[in-house]
Amino acid sequence: MNTEKSGFNTKLIHAGEIHDQFGSATVPIYQTSTFSFESAEDGAKCFAGESNGYMYTRIANPTIDALERQIAALENGFGAVAVSSGMAAATTVYLSLLSQGDHIVSTDAIYGPARGVMEKQFVRFGIESTYINTTDAANVKEAIRPNTKVVYIETPANPTMDMTDLRAVAEIAHQHGCLLVVDNTFCSPYLQNPLDFGADVVFHSMTKFINGHADIVAGIIIAKEEQLYKQIRNMMVLMGCNMDPHQAYMVLRGVKTLGIRIDRAQESALKVAEYLENHPKVAWVKYPGLKSHPQYELGKKQMRGDGSMISFGLKTGYEGAKKLMNNVHLALLAVSLGGVETLIQHPASMTHAKVSAQDKEKAGISDDLIRYAVGIEDVNDIIDDLKHGLDKV
Numbered sequence: 579m580n581t582e583k584s585g586f587n588t589k590l591i592h593a594g595e596i597h598d599q600f601g602s603a604t605v606p607i608y609q610t611s612t613f614s615f616e617s618a619e620d621g622a623k624c625f626a627g628e629s630n631g632y633m634y635t636r637i638a639n640p641t642i643d644a645l646e647r648q649i650a651a652l653e654n655g656f657g658a659v660a661v662s663s664g665m666a667a668a669t670t671v672y673l674s675l676l677s678q679g680d681h682i683v684s685t686d687a688i689y690g691p692a693r694g695v696m697e698k699q700f701v702r703f704g705i706e707s708t709y710i711n712t713t714d715a716a717n718v719k720e721a722i723r724p725n726t727k728v729v730y731i732e733t734p735a736n737p738t739m740d741m742t743d744l745r746a747v748a749e750i751a752h753q754h755g756c757l758l759v760v761d762n763t764f765c766s767p768y769l770q771n772p773l774d775f776g777a778d779v780v781f782h783s784m785t786k787f788i789n790g791h792a793d794i795v796a797g798i799i800i801a802k803e804e805q806l807y808k809q810i811r812n813m814m815v816l817m818g819c820n821m822d823p824h825q826a827y828m829v830l831r832g833v834k835t836l837g838i839r840i841d842r843a844q845e846s847a848l849k850v851a852e853y854l855e856n857h858p859k860v861a862w863v864k865y866p867g868l869k870s871h872p873q874y875e876l877g878k879k880q881m882r883g884d885g886s887m888i889s890f891g892l893k894t895g896y897e898g899a900k901k902l903m904n905n906v907h908l909a910l911l912a913v914s915l916g917g918v919e920t921l922i923q924h925p926a927s928m929t930h931a932k933v934s935a936q937d938k939e940k941a942g943i944s945d946d947l948i949r950y951a952v953g954i955e956d957v958n959d960i961i962d963d964l965k966h967g968l969d970k971v
């Protein structure tokens with residue numbers, strides 16, 4: 579069906595879908611590496627770009643195409659390019675948009691490996707980077723140089739939950755001839771559509787909310803305009819970081835419940851955040867849905883909900899955090915987020931362990947920071963589990 583004017587949850591079920599000759603209700607897995615041509619002339623036409631028949635799965639595949647059409651529709655973009663992981667999405671964006679001698683400005687609390695690959699690998703190819711606190715858009719303006727080509731932000735940032743004003747930063751980037759790229763993993767398209775606020779490219783680790791079941795690693799890049807879309811697709815095909823058809827099928831299956839999963843998780847997250855905020859052993863809580871979040875109003879402006887990610891610290895610091903992590907049983911002590919299960923982890927020693935002590939401090943990734951990803955279990959059980967763990971602190 580044509581879902582152009584449909585609501586978000588209808589798009590989650592039907593956008594991009596294909597129906598085969600058997601009338602299958604779901605998108606079939608086209609588990610094939612290659613596609614045969616009807617004739618030599620037909621094959622030549624496909625490779626000349628004069629026909630849109632399928633040729634080879636690294637280039638395109640019907641199952642992957644269905645997912646790409648759907649996510650592009652959810653993010654209001656021209657088109658999407660599915661890739662093997664969230665990091666493949668980040669590096670494909672870097673390779674597509676940056677050349678030798680270029681410079682990128684980015685959020686200091688950006689996903690750790692997305693910063694690591696830039697500072698340790700891309701620097702070898704003459705690409706410079708500056709990491710700053712983007713919660714103040716004026717800092718972005720100040721960091722832009724004549725050779726800056728890309729501003730790349732994450733909001734809310736991981737794991738500080740700091741937000742960046744999408745519209746303000748898009749304006750600054752464009753005034754200086756830069757593109758704005760947003761890692762929208764923490765929100766998923768259900769809660770935030772950065773392209774609508776002026777971003778040029780959005781990407782997701784679909785490992786998280788979009789797939790939502792902690793059983794797949796996957797990524798996707800969505801471009802607002804055709805030209806950028808083609809540039810990124812071309813790079814993906816050449817780099818060979820394509821998605822696999824079975825992986826696409828898993829994500830197509832997981833994404834259908836994105837709306838109801840996030841509704842449940844964020845309803846619980848607010849209760850969990852309030853519980854933590856009122857707990858005598860808790861020093862601080864950062865959650866976009868709490869009035870105490872310094873950017874509560876900005877969240878209301880650009881997000882349709884507060885999400886299910888909470889950061890907090892205990893009065894007893896890292897020692898207390900370890901006790902808590904070792905004494906919760908419902909919450910899995912694991913990195914990742916956005917799945918149906920509740921997870922707890924310590925960014926300074928886990929996800930962001932490779933960020934230098936100095937950069938961690940600058941980015942606000944303090945030693946006491948605990949990252950908590952609320953799942954869709956019963957909220958009473960989640961809170962009981964935290965209570966049990968905090969009793970041991």
Ligand SMILES: *Cc1c(COP(=O)(O)O)cnc(C)c1O
Binds near residue numbers: 736797
């Ligand atoms: C997990 C994550 C990534 C990387 O994704 P992978 O699928 O693990 O490669 C990028 N950005 C954010 C915000 C993430 O949480």
